[in-house]
Amino acid sequence: MLSTFQIITVILVILTTLPFSRHEAWWIRGLDFPRLQLFLALLIILFLELMLLDLSSIQTWAIIVIALFCLAYQAWWIVPYTRGFPLEVEGANDSDNKRRIKIITANVLMTNRNAKALIALIREFEPDILVTLESDIWWQKQLDILEADYPYTIKCPLDNLYGMHVYSKFLMMNSQIEYLVEPDKPSMHALALLPSGDRVRLHFLHPAPPSPTENDESSERDAELVIVAKSVADTNVPVIVTGDLNDVAWSETTRLFRKISGLLDPRVGRGMFNTFHADYWFLRWPLDHLFHSKHFSLQNLKRLSNIGSDHFPLYTELVLTADNSNENNGLNADMDDLVWAKFKTKEHNVDKTDVPQPEKHLVS
Known part of the structure; x- marks a missing residue:
């Protein structure tokens, strides 16, 4: 089971880190788009890792920490587009x-x-x-x-x-x-x-x-x-x-x-x-x-x-x-x-x- 989670985590890490590059190839820049979907996938895999894997194993904690880093990175991009983040544009008060x-x-x-x-x-x-x-x-x-x-x-x-x-x-x-x-x-x-x-x-x-x-x-x-x-x-x-x-x-x-x-x-x-x-x-x-x-x-x-x-x-x-x-x-x-x-x-x-x-x- 650990190996399955390792493979899934590695795939999500690759999908998260490829856009670090400023390379303009479509298959890299396309990964800018599904950040919300990748965030949710990472959230799910983290939950499953915490619930199903042996938490006394160093390998388990290694993939959990890596997944947490990727989750935080994806969140950094999308959190500004959620309610509760400070408004960039004030609401209108003018009635003209x-x-x-x-x-x-x-x-x-x-x-x-x-x-x-x-x-x-x-x-x-x-x-x-x-x-x-x-x-x-x-x-x-x-x-x-x-x-x-x-x-x-x-x-x-x-x-x-x-x-x-x-x-x-x-x-x-x-x-x-x-x-x-x-x-x-x-x-x-x-x-x-x-x-x-x-x-x-x-x-x-x-x-x-x-x-x-x-x-x-x-x-x-x-x-x-x-x-x-x-x-x-x-x-x-x-x-x-x-x-x-x-x-x-x-x-x-x-x-x-x-x-x-x-x-x-x-x-x-x-x-x-x-x-x-x-x-x-x-x-x-x-x-x-x-x-x-x-x-x-x-x-x-x-x-x-x-x-x-x-x-x-x-x-x-x-x-x-x-x-x-x-x-x-x-x-x-x-x-x-x-x-x-x-x-x-x-x-x-x-x-x-x-x-x-x-x-x-x-x-x-």
Whole structure:
């Protein structure tokens, strides 16, 4: 029995320690995703080892200590996304509706044909901005009925799983579609005008994941995230970045994005809000994100109901605040982070200047 537990523990140790490496191979970076599942597996194996093995044996205690180390390491990554951890974004106290912005981010799954479910959610939650990922020309035709209420749009229908659409009640200025790293993976950028007259810089992203069917490495995804992070770090305008980033909230690369950009994650201290995979409750993690600058507080954050996609839509309601309640929150970059970020961008010869800055080119 001891040998069985030794084998299982060694496998869990390997799965835990491989991501220590910053190697960008998909099969290593993919292990950033199931940290919750690995944590639970380690918890179960530890319980069984304590219950079934001979606790007078040095070998038993050796595998228990090793499993405990791995359990603590996995917990370090995921505990910030549990209730009780200090909030990174303060709750909203401002009742000024003119400074609110409500966003639904939805990876619709290109082959999904249940547009009615998404439209029903839009009618129920009445977002100011709808962002769809994987939306092709079929989805565009279904969603164009929203234009009576959402007259400002950015449309990029594609049949390669990377189409993207934005429908907005707010005026969007200097809207641009860019292919920042890969020639077939678009991103969208705009400056939204709130009813209060405030302007908010928006970036909508959907980089490709590291996987055997997409990119062999994570370098393309990581480069896109880093140049956007560097770009928004240079502005004083309120910023929102949202989309399916094909990276989990607790990965080292997402933390790098937050460190470089200075943006906040409203999930910290509130929950994981696992949006993928909608069909398998035991294989879920947070792939769809919304990060924002310190100008905002949070009114509401909610994972919405299934729309037939492999992703759940994410609903976020922010309030543009005048106080400095979030000023000291978030993550800070050190020299190692800056060097690593530079390496990420150099790999693909991209730079923060490739990212549109819609506030810089306003037409009077």
